[in-house]
Amino acid sequence: MPPKRKAPPGQATASKAGRASAMSTPGPATPRSIGSSAMSDADEDFDEDVSEAQKEREALMTKEADEFVSKFTLGSKRFQGQIDDSSREVRRYDAATPFFRKRDFSHLPLKPDHQNRPLWIDPDSCTIVLERFNPLAEQATDFLITIAEPKSRPTFLHEYALTPHSLYAAVSVGLRPRDIINTLERFLKTSLPDVVRRKIEDYTRSFGKVKLVLKHNSYFVESADAEVLQTLLKDKVIGGLRIQGSGGVTTSYAPTMGGLVIPGTQNAAGVHQANLNKAERMPGDAGDPSNEADLLTALNEEDDDDDKEAVHSFQISEDNVETVQKRCLDIGYPILEEYDFRNDDVNPNLEIDLRPNTQIRPYQEKSLSKMFGNGRAKSGIIVLPCGAGKTLVGITAACTIKKGVIVLCTSSMSVVQWRQEFLKWSNINPDDIAIFTAESKNKFSGSTGIIVTTYSMVTNSRERSHDSKKMMDFLRGREWGLMLLDEVHVVPAEMFRRVISSIKSHSKLGLTATLLREDDKISHLNFLIGPKLYEANWMELSQQGHIAKVQCAEVWCPMPTEFYDEYLRASARMKRTLYAMNPRKFQACQYLINYHEARGDKIIVFSDELYSLKQYALKLKKVFIYGGTSQAERMQVLENFQHNPEVNTLFLSKIGDTSLDLPEDLPHPDLVPLRLPPPRGPSAAFSARSAATTRASTPFYSLVSKDTQEMYYSSKRQAFLVDQGYAFKVITQLANIENTPDLAFATPQETRELLQRTLVDNERGAEDDVETDDLFGKPGRGRGGGGGARKGNGVRRTAGMLSELAGGQDMAYIEQNKAVNKALRAAGGKKKAGGGGEGQSKFFKGIQREKDKSKAQARAG
């Protein structure tokens, strides 16, 4: 049911009001809608599509054909309504018009010089579309990244959304609402719709007004707006938390952005540029002296700006920080955290600097300039693809603040790596940087220093070892200047809450490759850590050569009929194994490995399916790492993979996605990731990201079994990659695959054997009778490791036997159930849920459940 278009002016809703006011500003007659303009090149095709679609629909609704036609005919009531509602201009309706319906924004008057302006806007959803081919696109991109959430960024058109979060982020990097509005106005092809203007004003009114400042070891709630502060003080929760006798509201002067422009970086939002209209920023301009020394001089410059703003603040106690934060959030004044580290005399300074020859890349500086935009350290999140030097950003931040730093990582592997990176990029004394993991619990020697640890180490709420407890007390007992949070997207919000509440830090910097996980958890991050300060565009970075170019190819492998038959009747679990073990896929894998090894590439094959991972690796005589591989062995295998010219292919389980960071400097430039069964799951995009970012360079293959579940996941992955601006290629035929030496499973006989073995192995609970762990001939691991594995499998075997029990009966059992279900359904249909009373036995309840389930399935299917 389409919403009524006619609404009495009095009852206009917000968005309708916008329309109404747009109507009152008559512009030049614009016959084109956004859509039709964009489509103008393809008018003919489009017309065809239209008639096609119409035909189709007419065919579908023969009875309603007349109605249908009249509904979509020019001058029908429907369109009349639209005209009345949106604009009094005479509008041209073409065949495409009906398809835009509510999204027809042709009533928004185009500016005369619209061709020189790069942005379109959808006032209803606050979506902004950027023409990448427009001369002003560069500036507009910088601006949009600051104020809006990137939705989709393929080659020519980028889509951004204005959201409360994004505006919050914009305000927090120092943009004023009127900057946002003016700059939008400048870039938009139409005038800024009033709805949007009002939305921006509404959202930003309360954002960025309140700051939490840790000064002289005390927390202050600070605001430039005395009224806002009064509001807070009058609040029933916050008011009572003010520390009495701290002199009420004090007024001082806040540092301004004035003296703090970091050389080689763009101003907070590219607003500056836009205003000055000095357009060209050379991508990757190396001529700019953009090293850390300049950054520091810039930061150390005193603010001799006369444009100082008065700020007012009141003190709250440490214990109430979280309460106040939460309350402020609830009443619409989210608190920004800022650390005035230059004026912190309480915490000792840390002896740390970047090594003199260290060059920061422009985008890294840009992100840091967002963080230090006003001379203080703002808490927030920086989004950079892996391989783009997230670590260096974190390290530079630490070098700027020069106070105690705590680094949190996801795994103990990356803990070690972070420390190494610190030693590599900075002159920090090795004694001042300590690791806190299960293995090592050292503190730094001096009065301050850096601690690198994992989330689980800090959040672990269970009984701790004595050393851990002491260490935790140590961590809790002091104030940290900076908390570096690595890979924030994989850590659940609850964990953050625990980390943040247990460790006091003046500023927090979250680093991540993507904020793609748009479940509710990610929005929590925004307020737990801070707003997103910067997000790099992958495509741009790879074009500028900062991160490897990724070419994505998907290889579609048909399933041999035997396999497919088995696949169709297999359990969900077995299905996974089957499509992973698809012999055609195996061949494709073999072929690609062969091809790339011949070129001297290093290849990583990812597989989330353990059985197939092992089978592939063993069959192809390659090394592999999975969850059960011991730490020492992992290191050994990795070491060999990196330096041993004999070991060029590595099979990785999903351990590679998260906890195994491949070292930055692989000797070979060409690392070819190969996805066996491509990652699964609703956030396949997430895995795709990890795959594409795990030090990926040149081609990146996904092997997909045709006509299986995998295809569905692959479509999601494609969508993600296309959004990131990557081209996507589908390969259905690998040239000369039959010439691959020792091509596996070339005969039907072998294929059948593979199938048999796969089925048998997996029915028996994947007992890997093969000596899996001995590829590197680890002494002692043979028996011990085997024992471990066997023991581990013992558990699994039990499960396997249970499923075997079920499996033993499975055919008959399922058949029987189906029969029962059918009977019940028939009976239920007639008799109304036959026998469904309280006195049901467990058996009947089970049946009932089954029935409901199958009903639900029937409904779904």
Add this chain to the structure above:
DNA sequence: TAAATAGAAA
């Protein structure tokens, strides 16, 4: 080395 725990995914 094993057990406990926790999170992610399908």
Add this chain to the structure above:
DNA sequence: CAAGATTCTATTTA
């Protein structure tokens, strides 16, 4: 279509 159960993995400590 969602929530729960389930499986897997990784992390910790004893």
